[in-house]
Amino acid sequence: MSATSSAIQSTLVENRVFEPSAATVAAARIPGMEAYQALCAEAEQDFEGFWAKRAREHLSWHKPFTQTLDSSNAPFFKWFQDGELNASYNCLDRHIGTPVENKTAIIFEADGGEVTHVSYKELLAKVSQFANVLKSKGVQKGDRVVIYMPMTVEGVIAMQACARIGATHSVVFGGFSAKALEERINDAGAVAVVTANYQMRGGKELPLKAIVDEAITQGDCKTVRNVIVFQRTPTAVNMVEGRDSFMHEEMAAQSDVCPAEIVGAEHPLFVLYTSGSTGKPKGVQHSTGGYLLWAKMTMDWTFDLKDSDIFWCTADIGWITGHSYVAYGPLAAGATQIIFEGVPTYPNASRFWQMIEKHKCTIFYTAPTAIRSLIKACDSDEKLHPKSFDLSSLRILGSVGEPINPEAWMWYYKNIGGERCPIVDTFWQTETGGHMITPLPGATPLVPGSCTLPLPGITTAIVDEMGNDVPNGSGGILVVKKPWPSMIRTIWGDPERFKKSYFPEELKGYYLAGDGAVRSEDRGYFRITGRIDDVLNVSGHRMGTMEIESALVAKTDLVAEAAVVGRPDDLTGEAIVAFVVLKGQVPTGEDAKKLANELRNWVAKEIGPIAKPKEIRFGENLPKTRSGKIMRRLLRSLAKGEAVTQDTSTLENPHILDQLAQSN
Numbered sequence: 001m002s003a004t005s006s007a008i009q010s011t012l013v014e015n016r017v018f019e020p021s022a023a024t025v026a027a028a029r030i031p032g033m034e035a036y037q038a039l040c041a042e043a044e045q046d047f048e049g050f051w052a053k054r055a056r057e058h059l060s061w062h063k064p065f066t067q068t069l070d071s072s073n074a075p076f077f078k079w080f081q082d083g084e085l086n087a088s089y090n091c092l093d094r095h096i097g098t099p100v101e102n103k104t105a106i107i108f109e110a111d112g113g114e115v116t117h118v119s120y121k122e123l124l125a126k127v128s129q130f131a132n133v134l135k136s137k138g139v140q141k142g143d144r145v146v147i148y149m150p151m152t153v154e155g156v157i158a159m160q161a162c163a164r165i166g167a168t169h170s171v172v173f174g175g176f177s178a179k180a181l182e183e184r185i186n187d188a189g190a191v192a193v194v195t196a197n198y199q200m201r202g203g204k205e206l207p208l209k210a211i212v213d214e215a216i217t218q219g220d221c222k223t224v225r226n227v228i229v230f231q232r233t234p235t236a237v238n239m240v241e242g243r244d245s246f247m248h249e250e251m252a253a254q255s256d257v258c259p260a261e262i263v264g265a266e267h268p269l270f271v272l273y274t275s276g277s278t279g280k281p282k283g284v285q286h287s288t289g290g291y292l293l294w295a296k297m298t299m300d301w302t303f304d305l306k307d308s309d310i311f312w313c314t315a316d317i318g319w320i321t322g323h324s325y326v327a328y329g330p331l332a333a334g335a336t337q338i339i340f341e342g343v344p345t346y347p348n349a350s351r352f353w354q355m356i357e358k359h360k361c362t363i364f365y366t367a368p369t370a371i372r373s374l375i376k377a378c379d380s381d382e383k384l385h386p387k388s389f390d391l392s393s394l395r396i397l398g399s400v401g402e403p404i405n406p407e408a409w410m411w412y413y414k415n416i417g418g419e420r421c422p423i424v425d426t427f428w429q430t431e432t433g434g435h436m437i438t439p440l441p442g443a444t445p446l447v448p449g450s451c452t453l454p455l456p457g458i459t460t461a462i463v464d465e466m467g468n469d470v471p472n473g474s475g476g477i478l479v480v481k482k483p484w485p486s487m488i489r490t491i492w493g494d495p496e497r498f499k500k501s502y503f504p505e506e507l508k509g510y511y512l513a514g515d516g517a518v519r520s521e522d523r524g525y526f527r528i529t530g531r532i533d534d535v536l537n538v539s540g541h542r543m544g545t546m547e548i549e550s551a552l553v554a555k556t557d558l559v560a561e562a563a564v565v566g567r568p569d570d571l572t573g574e575a576i577v578a579f580v581v582l583k584g585q586v587p588t589g590e591d592a593k594k595l596a597n598e599l600r601n602w603v604a605k606e607i608g609p610i611a612k613p614k615e616i617r618f619g620e621n622l623p624k625t626r627s628g629k630i631m632r633r634l635l636r637s638l639a640k641g642e643a644v645t646q647d648t649s650t651l652e653n654p655h656i657l658d659q660l661a662q663s664n
């Protein structure tokens, strides 16, 4: 086995422990495990008092709250309910008149390498101008605005401008299809869409505005009155008279002063769609006060943020990580952050290392899938290897989105962190708003592949199906026993689904994360073992198997039935495998290849390229139980190429197993 494949594959039981250095501990905000334990004890003794104190310390309130937690309508918990504030005020205005006002808020590096610096003062002026643009279009407090933008300063401006006027934004990742966009626009009832003519990724110009047009026309999005277009490239696009206008022209006509609209702490700051175990994505609704507290506070806790840091989170604003650790957290904390438009492999696979060197990045936060793909690329070419770059500015590394396998962890630790930088493996979800289980860089001894311990005040536990605690060393269901300020408030427009998905009756009122986990016997450290529902994690992106199945069966001229499962993949964590029953005969050879390709492209069009099955297998039938339920466990074995150990005596037609074992 080559060094690369062993670094990617190994998932051995982990015994290595890395203690923070004495110097790291001495300089940290939470210095050492005693300090961490003291915070945990404080939260346990006076749960509400603990959060009230943090909310007062970290946020600027226009009207102070008098009640911390309102559990009267659980699980619809309310935090800091009668308090009033504005998120954009807390991210921008609050720094004016302090030394932060002239500090660089954003170092933007475009796909092609051009660099722009934007100070806090400049950002405030731009956000205010765009907030005035939205107001001039009649967008009001409580209205929803869909943002379908590339990773640019303008994307952050659009989000902050919504927050500034109290409009609820819903950012849709620029890789989603017209169909996916249309569903989200309609579910949210958006009055406006902010987009760009094109986006630049890896030297290619990819359309955005044309997809918005397609979504609005095909989806008959009646609620949308305006489309505002950021002109990212000089290429012209179709503009609809009376509906569409250019961002720069509109902004030029507006004042750069716009007082922030003060809202209640529970006012919905945003709705972000994510995949669940049914075909329909869930609009995860977050609050203003509790959410912002978390984004700001975890910058201090998890990243041990200092004034001099250059923070870089590589996530796109279309995902929750890009909300909490690009659009809100770093700004609320007054940090300087890097925003990168492009992809890690363009112009070559050393782009991240080049940028860390060039911008003297100190905190680098990325996904295991990116690390694994770069390990592979660097291995084949010395010039691309991190050792060819000066990465000595780094002091903290972070990982997010999926479990990081110990060997990829070790590679990250040695080659990027120079065995000097703690790695914070942050476990959290769209629904949790921010970090839940993570090491603290100046306190927690690190164990590769483990997200270690919950943040102070976070009551994660592992339980059985009845909600009873299981001992350390036994696997179980990951839950959170008590509410926390940045938790999901509801599913937009579907409170019943919120209750059923996250607070099932049998679990004693605990929050169900949807992941399996196990705690180590020695330290009680958490290790996430993967989703326990029908959700896949592909390259750190959540995909519902039902969503992909619905997309496949929507190809009604071809497909009769489809079942989708995940199988482990060295690079992407999990890979999507689809078992398909066609309306015609089971295809073979070239025909099968052609049809599989057609279906993969169809799924890309229905959902987005990230949902394309890696493999499609055809059969006359799907294996089902007597009661007609698809035997997914069996399909998972087939997808992995494992021998089938399940009972197959009930199968009407056992030879389908041979058919489905073949890949095309």
Ligand code: WT7
Residues within 6 Å of the ligand: 274, 319, 320, 321, 399, 400, 401, 402, 403, 404, 425, 426, 427, 428, 429, 430, 431, 451, 513, 514, 515, 528, 530, 531, 537, 540, 541, 542
């Ligand atoms: C799911 C949430 C967290 C923001 C980005 C993804 C998996 C996330 C970790 C981690 C192991 C992780 C879980 C979780 N996950 N972080 N550090 N270790 N698994 O947010 O799209 O809402 O997905 O990602 O399965 O439930 P998301």
